[in-house]
Amino acid sequence: MNQEHLLGMTLSEIQNIILELGLPRFTAKQITDWVYVKRVKSIDEMTNISVRNRDILKKRFDVGRVEPVDVKTSVDGTQKMLFPVKNGKFIESVNIPEEERLTICVSSQVGCKMDCSFCMTGKMGFLGSLSVNEILNQVYSVPNAEALTNLVFMGMGEPLNNFDNVMKAIEVLTADYALAWSPKRITLSTIGVIPNLKRFLEESRCHLAVSLHSPLSVQREKLMPIEKTFKAADIIELLREYDWSHQRRLSFEYIMFDGVNDAPVYARELSKFLSGLDCRVNLIRFHKIPGSDLSPSTEETMIAFRDFLTAKGFTCTIRASRGEDIFAACGMLSTTKEPRTGIQD
Numbered sequence: 001m002n003q004e005h006l007l008g009m010t011l012s013e014i015q016n017i018i019l020e021l022g023l024p025r026f027t028a029k030q031i032t033d034w035v036y037v038k039r040v041k042s043i044d045e046m047t048n049i050s051v052r053n054r055d056i057l058k059k060r061f062d063v064g065r066v067e068p069v070d071v072k073t074s075v076d077g078t079q080k081m082l083f084p085v086k087n088g089k090f091i092e093s094v095n096i097p098e099e100e101r102l103t104i105c106v107s108s109q110v111g112c113k114m115d116c117s118f119c120m121t122g123k124m125g126f127l128g129s130l131s132v133n134e135i136l137n138q139v140y141s142v143p144n145a146e147a148l149t150n151l152v153f154m155g156m157g158e159p160l161n162n163f164d165n166v167m168k169a170i171e172v173l174t175a176d177y178a179l180a181w182s183p184k185r186i187t188l189s190t191i192g193v194i195p196n197l198k199r200f201l202e203e204s205r206c207h208l209a210v211s212l213h214s215p216l217s218v219q220r221e222k223l224m225p226i227e228k229t230f231k232a233a234d235i236i237e238l239l240r241e242y243d244w245s246h247q248r249r250l251s252f253e254y255i256m257f258d259g260v261n262d263a264p265v266y267a268r269e270l271s272k273f274l275s276g277l278d279c280r281v282n283l284i285r286f287h288k289i290p291g292s293d294l295s296p297s298t299e300e301t302m303i304a305f306r307d308f309l310t311a312k313g314f315t316c317t318i319r320a321s322r323g324e325d326i327f328a329a330c331g332m333l334s335t336t337k338e339p340r341t342g343i344q345d
């Protein structure tokens with residue numbers, strides 16, 4: 001039986017279905033409450049809906065919750081979950097505990113077509129986009145799901161290449177009838193697919209992280225083929241049109257590659273490139289991947305780079321690597337072969 005899933009539907013979509021099925025109008029709100037707030041896994045648990053009406057629902061729908069088939073826990077407490085998705089494929093999600101927070105790093109696609117030279121997910125190629133159900137199932141089915149405080153779209157895939165489903169997932173996360181999260185608890189990371197970036201800025205109030213990695217177009221193009229189509233300079237120009245001085249946060253991610261983009265001249269160019277923008281810069285240690293000549297910068301180089309940008313007035317941090325021992329760190333997610341045999345840093 002190919003059931004449709006309730007998890008992933010907005011209130012108005014459920015209202016339309018309720019009308020179609022001839023059920024009482026208030027059933028829609030009861031369903032969103034059971035699925036999104038009470039977090040039930042089956043229609044039978046929706047005990048304030050009559051048995052007859054539950055039977056009508058069950059003919060076409062299920063809740064659509066899927067448990068991870070594998071959970072790995074890092075020495076630093078980071079957890080990586082492997083979820084099955086449609087067509088026999090798999091995706092990974094990561095839970096990152098830190099002080100008072102528990103952040104989930106969700107995937108938006110299986111693989112990615114953007115082919116950045118430093119990224120394991122990119123090496124998989126593009127195998128499909130996740131449905132709203134598959135995105136939200138990560139949020140509902142990871143261990144400690146009810147304790148999650150923040151969400152980042154930094155797992156597998158380019159979220160702006162799955163725009164409609166990512167935006168609908170954000171709608172559910174922030175809707176009063178569902179999790180009622182503040183959009184400030186959500187950060188979308190993108191390499192800058194400009195048309196959808198513009199829509200994201202206009203249609204959501206979530207934080208934005210832009211993967212920049214070089215202030216120089218020629219170099220960025222070598223690292224990230226997207227630069228041919230959407231130039232970082234045009235992304236910056238677009239971002240300058242928005243007011244970032246209030247609650248919404250803009251950050252730039254900058255992976256530091258030894259001898260490539262980590263010399264003082266790059267720090268100077270970067271500060272000129274971003275000058276006047278109210279933003280943060282996150283320096284990311286490169287997690288080495290098989291088949292790539294790139295290597296991580298040294299700790300001293302990263303500190304000097306950070307100190308330069310800080311002196312120029314930027315809030316600049318060196319992002320702590322989390323979950324490297326279980327291949328859960330940024331850019332290390334890949335589900336080409338399961339179970340994976342492992343790569344070494």
Ligand SMILES: C[S@@+](CC[C@H](N)C(=O)[O-])C[C@H]1O[C@@H](n2cnc3c(N)ncnc32)[C@H](O)[C@@H]1O
Nearest residue numbers: 119154157158189190191211253286287330331
């Ligand atoms: C995997 S991407 C997913 C989100 C989106 N596609 C993007 O590129 O921003 C999340 C972050 O991981 C970074 N990343 C990718 N490969 C990496 C690696 N090998 N080491 C460190 N960071 C990496 C990306 O540059 C990006 O900033």
Ligand code: SF4
Nearest residue numbers: 112114116119122157
């Ligand atoms: S860094 Fe992001 S956009 Fe680039 S290949 Fe990896 S997932 Fe795709």
